[in-house]
Amino acid sequence: MAEQTEKINVTIDGKTIAVNPETTILNAARIIGGEVAPPAMCYYSSLEGSGGKCRTCLVEVSKGSEKDPRPMPDLVASCCTPVMDGMEVKNKTSERVNDARQGVVEFLLINHPLDCPICDQAGECHLQDLAFEHGLEKTRYEFKRRTFDKIDIGEYIKLHMTRCILCYRCVYTADQLTNKREHGVMKRGDAAEISTYIQNALDNDFIGNVIDVCPVGALTDKTFRFRSRVWYTKPMDAHRDCKKCSGRAVTWMIGDEIARITARKDQFGEVKEFICNECRFDKKEKTDWVIEGPRHIDRHSVISANKYEEPIPEHTPLLNKA
Amino acid sequence: MARKLLLENAHIEGIHTYDVYRKNGGYRSVEKALKSMSPEDVVEEVKKSGLRGRGGAGFPTGMKWGFIAKPEGVPRHLLCNADESEPGTFKDRYLMEKIPHLLIEGMIVSSFALGANHSYIYIRGEYMYVLRILETAIAEAYANGWLGKNIMGSGFNLDLSVSPGAGAYICGEETALIESLEGKRGNPRMKPPFPAVRGLWQRPTVVNNVETIAAVVPIVNEGGDAYAQIGIGRSTGTKLISAGGNINKPGVYEIEMNITVEEFIYSDTYCGGIKNGKKLKACVPGGSSVPILPHYLVSKTAAGQDRLMTYESLSDGGFATGSMLGSGGFIVYDEDQCIVRNTWNFTRFYHHESCGQCSPCREGTGWMEKVLHRLENGHGKIEDIDLLWDIQRKIEGNTICPLGDAAAWPVASAIRHFREEFAWHVKEPKACLERNYGLVADRTFETVTA
Numbered sequence: 001m002a003e004q005t006e007k008i009n010v011t012i013d014g015k016t017i018a019v020n021p022e023t024t025i026l027n028a029a030r031i032i033g034g035e036v037a038p039p040a041m042c043y044y045s046s047l048e049g050s051g052g053k054c055r056t057c058l059v060e061v062s063k064g065s066e067k068d069p070r071p072m073p074d075l076v077a078s079c080c081t082p083v084m085d086g087m088e089v090k091n092k093t094s095e096r097v098n099d100a101r102q103g104v105v106e107f108l109l110i111n112h113p114l115d116c117p118i119c120d121q122a123g124e125c126h127l128q129d130l131a132f133e134h135g136l137e138k139t140r141y142e143f144k145r146r147t148f149d150k151i152d153i154g155e156y157i158k159l160h161m162t163r164c165i166l167c168y169r170c171v172y173t174a175d176q177l178t179n180k181r182e183h184g185v186m187k188r189g190d191a192a193e194i195s196t197y198i199q200n201a202l203d204n205d206f207i208g209n210v211i212d213v214c215p216v217g218a219l220t221d222k223t224f225r226f227r228s229r230v231w232y233t234k235p236m237d238a239h240r241d242c243k244k245c246s247g248r249a250v251t252w253m254i255g256d257e258i259a260r261i262t263a264r265k266d267q268f269g270e271v272k273e274f275i276c277n278e279c280r281f282d283k284k285e286k287t288d289w290v291i292e293g294p295r296h297i298d299r300h301s302v303i304s305a306n307k308y309e310e311p312i313p314e315h316t317p318l319l320n321k322a
Numbered sequence: 323m324a325r326k327l328l329l330e331n332a333h334i335e336g337i338h339t340y341d342v343y344r345k346n347g348g349y350r351s352v353e354k355a356l357k358s359m360s361p362e363d364v365v366e367e368v369k370k371s372g373l374r375g376r377g378g379a380g381f382p383t384g385m386k387w388g389f390i391a392k393p394e395g396v397p398r399h400l401l402c403n404a405d406e407s408e409p410g411t412f413k414d415r416y417l418m419e420k421i422p423h424l425l426i427e428g429m430i431v432s433s434f435a436l437g438a439n440h441s442y443i444y445i446r447g448e449y450m451y452v453l454r455i456l457e458t459a460i461a462e463a464y465a466n467g468w469l470g471k472n473i474m475g476s477g478f479n480l481d482l483s484v485s486p487g488a489g490a491y492i493c494g495e496e497t498a499l500i501e502s503l504e505g506k507r508g509n510p511r512m513k514p515p516f517p518a519v520r521g522l523w524q525r526p527t528v529v530n531n532v533e534t535i536a537a538v539v540p541i542v543n544e545g546g547d548a549y550a551q552i553g554i555g556r557s558t559g560t561k562l563i564s565a566g567g568n569i570n571k572p573g574v575y576e577i578e579m580n581i582t583v584e585e586f587i588y589s590d591t592y593c594g595g596i597k598n599g600k601k602l603k604a605c606v607p608g609g610s611s612v613p614i615l616p617h618y619l620v621s622k623t624a625a626g627q628d629r630l631m632t633y634e635s636l637s638d639g640g641f642a643t644g645s646m647l648g649s650g651g652f653i654v655y656d657e658d659q660c661i662v663r664n665t666w667n668f669t670r671f672y673h674h675e676s677c678g679q680c681s682p683c684r685e686g687t688g689w690m691e692k693v694l695h696r697l698e699n700g701h702g703k704i705e706d707i708d709l710l711w712d713i714q715r716k717i718e719g720n721t722i723c724p725l726g727d728a729a730a731w732p733v734a735s736a737i738r739h740f741r742e743e744f745a746w747h748v749k750e751p752k753a754c755l756e757r758n759y760g761l762v763a764d765r766t767f768e769t770v771t772a
Contacts, residue, residue, distance in 0.1 A: 052512040053680050055720055074719040080512045103716030107685035140709060143692045166678060185507065185678075188490070190688045192678035 008085035012036050012059075013093050025078035025089055026057055030268060037268070038091050039101075039130050041108070041215050042167035043079035045270055050172050051079035054165065055104045056130060060097050063088035075100055098134070105134045110141040111190065112216075113162050121217030123230040124297075126269060127165060146190060153183075153196050154203050156222050156281050157211060161193045164218035170194060170210035177274060178204040194218070205244055208280040212263050212271050223281055224252075224260035233259050237292040240283065244276035250295050258284045264295070324591075325552065327540040327560050328533070329576045332420045338455060340462035343423040349468055351542040355431045356476040359542075364435035368538060370546030372558035377403055377494075377531030378609065378649040379724075380633050383538075389518040390436060391526040399522045400438040401503065401529045402429060404445040404452075405487050405494040408609035409671055410651030413562035414532035416574040418445075418452050422459035426482065428535035430468060431542050433480050436528055440481045444499050447489040456484050491675035495723045496529040497521075498677065509679045510723035531649075533562050553579035557632035561647070563592075567654035570594035583607070583629045583636075584621040587654060600656035603761055604739075607636050608648020610668045611728030613735030614661070615645050617761070641735065657761045661743050662754075665736040666694035672729035683726040686717040690733055697744060700751030707744045711737055 007018035012029045013036050019028045027045070029037045038059055043051035051057075057079045061072040066086030075097060078089070091097060109131060116122040148161035166185070171194065174183040182197045211219050233252040238261075240247045250265075251258045261280050263271040283289065336342040343349075355364055369384030390398060402425065406414040418425055425443070433441045445453050460482055463469045471479045485503055487493045493502045497511035500522050521527025537559060541549045550558045557579040566572045569587065571594040577586065586592045587602065596602055602617045623629050624643035629636065636647045655664065673687040690713050696702050710733055718730035737744060747754040 052722055055680050055682055058720060077512070077722075082514075100716060100720050103712075104681055104720065107681045107689075107716070110685050110689060141689065143689075165681065166684065168679075187678075188492075189673060189676040189678045190684050192684070 008083065010083040010085075010087045010089065012089045013091050019083060021082070021085075023083050025059060025061075025076070025081050025083055025087075026051075028083050029078065029089075029091065035092055038078050039126075039133070040079055040268070041126055041130065041165060042169060044169050044172070044213060046272065046274075047169060047172040047176060047213070050167075050169060052077045054108070054167055056101060056108075056134075058097060058100050058104070060090040060094040061087060062090050062094075101134050102136065105131055106136055106140070108165050109135065109139065111146040112165070113145060113147070114139075115163075119163065119217040120220045120225055120230075121163075121214075125217060126215035148193060151195075152222075154207065156208060156277065158220050158222050158225060159194065160218050160220070162218075163216050164194055165216055166192055166194070167215055169213040169215070170219055173210050173213050173274075174204075174207065177206040177209060180204070183210075205276050205278070206274055208277045209263065209271065209274045212265070212274075215269070221260055221281075223284075228254055228259055235295040235297060237264070237295045238289040239292065240279065240289050242276060242279055245279060246273045246275070247279060248273055249275050249279055249289075251289055251291065256286060258286060258289070260284075265297075324576075324578045324581070325560065326576045327549075327552075328417065328424065328536050328562065329420070329574070332416075337421050338419075338423070338459065340423060340459070340466060343421065344466075348423050349427055351539045352427055352430050352434075352468060353474065355434055355542050356474050356478060361435045361437055364431060364538075364542060367541055367546035368435070371541045371549040372546075372553075372556060373534065373537055373541060373549070374557070374633065375531060376533035376537065376561065376650070378408070378611075378646075380647065383530065383534055386518070386530075387436060387528060389516070390528055391519045392437070393526070396525055397440065398436055398438045399525055399527045400429065400433045400436050400441040401496075401499065401522065401527060402441070402443040402532055402535050403494060403496065403499060403529050404443050404449070404532050405491075405499060406449075406532070406649075407446055407491040407494055407675075408611065408649050408651055409668065410564065410566055410606065410653045411609045411649045412564045412566075413574050413650055415449060415452055416564075417532060417536060417562065418449075419455060422456050423463070424536050424539060425456070425532055426459055426463050426468070428538045429482055430463075430473070430480055432528075432530065432535050432538050433482075434478055435538075438528075439479050440483070442503060442522075443482070443484045444493070444503055445484055445486050446494075447487045450486065453484055453486055460484065490677075491671075492677045492723070492725060495725065498723065499529060500527065509677050510725075512722060554630065554632050555634055557634060557647075561631070561650055563631070563650045563652050565593050565652045565654070567652075568597045568600065568656035568659070569654050570597050577631055579630075579632045581631050582621065583631055586631055586652070587620075593652075593654065596654065596656050598656075600658065601761060602654065603657045603659055604655040604661065606645070606651070606653040606655075606732075607631075608646045609651030610653070610671065611731055612646040612648040613641055613644070613731050614664075614739065615735075616739040619643055619739075641731070642738070645735070658758055660698075660754075660758050661736050661740040662694065662698050662747050665733055666691065666698045668732045669694050669729065672725065676725060676729070680722045680726070682717045683721045683729065686713050686726070687729045689713055690729070694733075697747050698754070700747065700754050702744075702748045702751075704745065704748050706748070707737060707741060 010028050015032050038057040040057045041054035058075040059078045063069050065084030151159040153159050186195045211221050235250045238251045250262050252260045263275045331346045365387050373383045374380045490508050492498045493508040495510045498508040502508040517527040560576050563575050575592050588595045605620045606614050623638040633647045637644045669691045673691040676683045676687045678684040714730035714733045717726045743759040746759050
């Protein structure tokens with residue numbers, strides 16, 4: 001089948017690539033890679049239905065297709081707009097896009113507590129990276145920020161809604177990885193909150209993955225909270241025999257001790273193989289795992305500037321600039 | 323007296339009952355369509371009529387019907403959008419309350435045209451008493467053989483259900499309506515795919531406004547060409563206008579789309595002039611989300627022509643000097659009304675109704691509301707005006723559904739036309755709490771810039 005489908009051409013920021021029809025602009029840009037790929041806070045390729053919500057991946061379509069070359073009037077969300085043959089897209093090269101993206105980052109931050117110094121996600125936070133790259137230096141918001149109380153959802157997970165950007169990723173994860181739905185969004189508008197059904201505990205073998213998909217510090221690992229800043233830990237690829245999942249994970253080490261375990265994320269911060277709770281929370285002895293070697297953390301994250309590995313120039317352009 | 327197509331019989335005693343409605347020529351269009359027309363003929367008549375969606379966007383109905391996908395063996399659906407929640411609009415309620423059978427008749431003919439065998443009326447939760455009126459009428463229609471299996475021996479089956487919302491403005495957006503009808507949270511869907519391809523339960527679906535569906539009845543009865551005779555240009559037929567605000571005779575009026583705005587406001591047939599002999603200050607011609615017009619742009623366009631109650635004339639001049647016909651929620655402001663307060667009130671509504679799915683609308687509407695609240699209460703800063711402009715600019719066009727645009731446009735137009743009044747609120751913080759700015763200066767058209 002794969003050979004029979006004809007590839008179509010799409011040009012993003014002047015770079016042309018041939019992709020399968022039905023590919024979204026975002027995925028085409030990710031194939032090109034580097035600076036061309038728009039940031040995405042809510043889209044998650046392995047979660048069905050995700051995307052379109054955060055609006056950080058907005059791009060300008062300057063030519064609709066070969067057949068209908070008219071540009072699209074509004075900016076479109078690249079994560080859910082399929083490419084057309086001959087389509088021309090502007091991402092970083094478009095003033096409109098940069099302006100709109102700056103606006104989106106500002107909107108995402110006006111109700112965010114900006115408490116990075118005391119947030120566990122700092123250092124591997126997508127919102128932090130996004131604000132660093134696209135945000136304003138100073139906030140223009142002068143009102144009280146939205147706050148919530150912290151909620152324990154289950155034995156292992158802490159929910160701090162104040163930091164949430166309502167990307168819905170954890171909702172889709174809980175919905176699609178687990179068979180009983182008890183986790184969703186309540187209320188609407190800027191009062192909307194992620195919640196469990198009447199503060200139920202989430203106990204499911206795979207529920208720990210909501211921590212990995214959360215782009216900000218709203219869902220954190222209670223077995224790791226406040227133990228260390230992530231950039232003091234060393235990520236190592238590791239695996240073990242697991243009956244429930246692939247057992248392929250990352251162990252984050254402090255010295256010889258395993259501080260925490262996460263799933264493996266690709267260069268866009270997405271988990272491809274979800275791991276089970278047993279691997280994530282219960283197997284914290286070094287003897288439980290076969291350590292493969294240092295894990296390279298791609299792209300933005302400050303972890304990739306860590307001393308354990310030489311930074312790779314193409315993946316950390318902004319850090320090199322500084 | 324202008325011709326009425328929808329509300330012609332609305333004054334008749336007991337028209338909401340089946341017997342009276344039938345005696346006054348009701349269900350003629352169903353007889354005509356089912357006995358002598360094919361579904362394609364009905365679609366063709368609607369295309370000829372030039373009918374445009376009455377819910378706000380004004381998209382040609384015939385074209386929308388033409389888009390519906392017709393895969394083999396997949397049921398199609400017609401949904402009636404009765405989730406009328408736009409501030410200033412109350413025409414659908416009036417129509418459903420007075421002549422519920424007209425909507426049911428329209429639903430039967432439209433469902434026949436689209437090949438839908440189960441259609442739904444999604445009604446706003448606050449209209450619970452209207453829902454009961456509709457359910458009574460639907461039961462009468464079933465009892466008399468207009469709904470159910472094999473209607474009039476034509477072999478066409480149709481079930482019609484009414485489903486109430488839970489009071490969310492966002493569920494008037496067609497994909498949010500579909501989600502809500504499916505029993506989910508009323509969040510708009512990403513488009514494409516459009517409902518015409520994958521709508522209710524992933525089946526091809528058409529969503530039309532109450533008035534649009536009701537207008538199909540006179541189109542089938544009298545023919546599309548006759549309907550297209552009424553009105554001017556691409557604005558054909560009659561339109562229900564819900565007139566409100568500082569006028570002598572607020573209410574629902576059916577107009578032919580060829581009268582001037584001036585006639586509509588000042589003629590005794592319609593609004594009957596401004597209340598208490600005051601002067602006109604501003605007008606929102608199509609429900610709260612369309613741009614507000616200052617008095618000097620209400621009766622004349624920027625080009626100096628008479629402004630008519632049509633889709634084209636009201637939007638003449640784009641957003642710089644024009645507005646939109648929208649859903650027909652015609653709100654008139656006299657010289658005693660405060661534009662800042664009005665804008666704040668509208669924004670408060672959009673803040674409350676934002677679904678919270680996409681970030682510009684979720685965060686931006688609340689931010690605008692807070693800034694406007696500050697301005698209105700005399701704590702504003704002069705930079706706030708530019709800040710508001712910048713926020714609305716970053717919301718508009720960057721959201722999933724049109725609610726973001728609807729929240730941005732009233733703010734943009736108020737600043738565009740009434741910037742002095744916003745500045746006055748900053749400069750005179752005490753006075754703005756006690757009295758009103760008054761009439762806006764009659765600026766020349768050249769100074770009106772975006």
